[in-house]
Amino acid sequence: MDAPEYTAYFEPIEPPEGDDPSYEYFQPTVAVVSVWSPQIQHGGPPTGLLVRAMENAVDPADGQRFTRVTMEILGAVGLGVNRVRTTIPRPGRQISQVAAELEVRGEDGTYRCAARTTAWRLLASDSSDIEDLPQPPLPKGPDELPQNVGFPESVEIPEAWRHMGFIGTVTAAAQPGRLRGSSAVWLRPNLPLVAGETTSDLAAAFTVIDVANGLGAGLNPVEWSWMNTDTTVHLVRQPTGGWTGIDSKMAAGPDGYAASFADLYDTTGFLGRSAQTALLSAVTAR
Structure with a gap:
């Protein structure tokens, strides 16, 4: 199946009349749509957009990562006008923190904050003599596996989701995972994050990492929903190459909430880990 013909996940626009010009303004395209509802965005594209904003707010030559x-x-x-603004709560030469917020414009013209990111940046130095990674590279890279637009049949997700919305704009390649029978899936967004721009490898990775919550769940959406409230990623190096490997598994507790944990890779090896909190809701109980 071919990817839908969209130009990007977000189109940059001028500030609507009367709105604060200190923000960047964007119009989401239908390529961002969630599997949960056609009225909301999948968590991946707005995460990528906020990471892009944080990258643009810092000096790339300061040596921090x-x-x-x-x-x-x-x-x-939502799918209305989105606007983004960044701050640097903690500047520093060795350690700094950068933050960004995404606001969505409602039908009445007012904005509400829908998402917030914070990131720590640390000064890079040579620690290769003590490098110690918890996992070797994935057995096969994406170029050694069949590739699909959307999720292949070997990935255990609901059939209706395989090409829906944002998922239908991503190229995937799957192999057996290491986490309790999961599939490890290589993902690469097929569209620019912002029209007219080249997406950085860091922003591309964060555009797809939110998918870990769906990949690791192993639940039937006819019976359960598991929408995540957050994504935290710890990196041991910067992603390169545009592909992100996700090996994810959900730990579902007895009290209506869960956590999805994932090992992350790029084509050179282990990259870091992610964790996500999810609210578990029985569909029949709604």
Whole structure:
């Protein structure tokens, strides 16, 4: 199946009349749509957009690297005008923190904050003599596996989701995972994050990492929903190459909430880990 013909996940626009020009303004395209509802965005594209904003707010020559990024979803990220603004709560030469917020414009013209990110950046230096990674590279890279637009049949997700919305704009390649019978899936977004721009490898990775919550669940959406409220990623190095490997598994507790944990890779090896909190809701109980 071919990817839908969209130009990007977000189109940059001028500030609507009367709105604060200190923000960047974007119009989401239908390529961002969630599997849960056609009225909201999948968590991946807004996460990528906020990471892009944080990258643009810092000096790339200061020697620091993004080491931990937390995305908090404060409400439904809608398809109206989105605007983004960044701050640097903690400047520093060795350690700094950068933050960004995404607001969504409602039908009445007012904005509400729908998502917030914070990231720690640490000064890079040579620690290769003590490098110690918890996992070797995935057995096969994406070029050694069959590739699909959307999720292949070998990935245990609901059939209706395989090409829906944002998922239908991503190229995937799957192999057996290491986490309790999961599939490890290589993912690469097929569209620019923002029209007219080249997406950085860091922003491309964060555009797809939110998918870990769906990949690791192993639940039937006819019976359960498991929408995540956050994504936290710890990196041991910066992603390269545009592909992100996700080996994910959900730990579902007895009290209506769960956590999805994932090992992350790029084509050179282990990259870091992600964790996501999810609210478990029985569909029949609604």
